Amino acid sequence: DIQMTQSPSFVSASVGDRVTITCRASRDISTWLAWYQQKPGKAPKLLIYGASTLQSGVPSRFSGSGSGTDFTLTISSLQPEDFATYYCQQANSFPPFTFGPGTKVDCK
Amino acid sequence: QVQLQESGPGLVKPSETLSLTCTVSGGFINSFYWSWIRQSPGEGLEWIGYISDRGSTNYNPSLRSRLTLSVDTSNNQFSLKLSSVTAADTAVYYCARDLITFGVRHWFDPWGQGHLVTVSS
Numbered sequence: 445d446i447q448m449t450q451s452p453s454f455v456s457a458s459v460g461d462r463v464t465i466t467c468r469a470s471r472d473i474s475t476w477l478a479w480y481q482q483k484p485g486k487a488p489k490l491l492i493y494g495a496s497t498l499q500s501g502v503p504s505r506f507s508g509s510g511s512g513t514d515f516t517l518t519i520s521s522l523q524p525e526d527f528a529t530y531y532c533q534q535a536n537s538f539p540p541f542t543f544g545p546g547t548k549v550d551c552k
Numbered sequence: 553q554v555q556l557q558e559s560g561p562g563l564v565k566p567s568e569t570l571s572l573t574c575t576v577s578g579g580f581i582n583s584f585y586w587s588w589i590r591q592s593p594g595e596g597l598e599w600i601g602y603i604s605d606r607g608s609t610n611y612n613p614s615l616r617s618r619l620t621l622s623v624d625t626s627n628n629q630f631s632l633k634l635s636s637v638t639a640a641d642t643a644v645y646y647c648a649r650d651l652i653t654f655g656v657r658h659w660f661d662p663w664g665q666g667h668l669v670t671v672s673s
Contacts, residue, residue: 478659487646487663488597494653499661531597535657540612543597 446470446534448544456552463519465547467532472512476536479508479517482546483528491530492517519549527551554579556647556664564641564671570634574647574664581605581628585650587660588621588632592643602650602658603630637671644668 447470457463467477475495480488490499492508495515505520519526532544560572574586588600601611603621611619615634623630634641645667648660 476657480660487648487666488660489663490651490659490661493651493659494657533597533659535659538658539599539601539610540614541599541658543599545596 445540446473446537446542448532448534448542450530450532450544450547453545453547455547455549457522457549458552459522459524461522461552463522463526463549465517465530465549467510467515467517467544469513469515469534469536471537473534473536475511476534477508477510477515478533478535479506480531480533481526481528482531488531493535522549554649554662556649556662558645558647558664558667560667560669562668562670564637564669565673566638566671567636570632570637570641570669570671572632572645572647572667572669574630574632576628576630576649581623581625581630585652585658586623586630587648587650587658589646589648589660589663590643591646591666592640595643598643600632600634600645639671642669642671 449468451466477495478493479491482488496508507518529546529548555577557575564570582605585604587602603609618635620633646663648663651659
């Protein structure tokens with residue numbers, strides 16, 4: 445299985461801050477990576493797939509980049525509704541599809 | 553807009569079979585692939601498996617020996633059965649639609665609201 449790691453595990457940030465989250469795959473996954481946002485008590489929501497393609501309806505302050513083993517999710521200007529946990533997911537090698545452990549973005 | 557809703561027992565005894573159904577509304581189950589994903593505090597998000605509208609399946613190898621996915625296109629539903637459950641199977645179970653790009657790359661959107669299943673005697 446491809447193992448996914450994320451850093452940091454927690455981010456404390458304020459509204460308006462630029463936030464960057466990193467995801468690393470245990471081997472090359474090309475650009476076959478997605479990012480999800482999950483709020484407490486809710487299901488994850490797809491934000492980005494193919495490493496950098498924004499899902500329909502997702503605000504443009506979210507962006508993704510990377511290829512191979514290292515990827516980043518950037519929120520250019522954090523909004524109140526962005527406080528949540530973010531997960532990455534690889535779709536290069538399956539079964540199984542695998543997820544990262546999550547990064548929680550908290551209010552400073 | 554497609555919506556998914558999981559249903560089934562919230563409590564299952566150890567060694568018994570966990571059964572869940574996902575009902576799709578606002579769209580048809582045809583021409584799509586559908587996944588089950590679970591989330592437990594200790595294990596994070598775990599992809600369980602997917603099924604196509606025609607019944608083609610792909611299972612997580614770690615669950616394959618205990619897992620059966622099925623689809624009922626006439627009722628716009630798909631189902632999960634996981635046998636011989638233990639406390640380690642306690643989780644929130646989500647159903648989701650697969651968004652497939654380049655023919656083989658699966659992403660998950662949208663998801664159901666999730667259904668907590670506790671395995672306990």
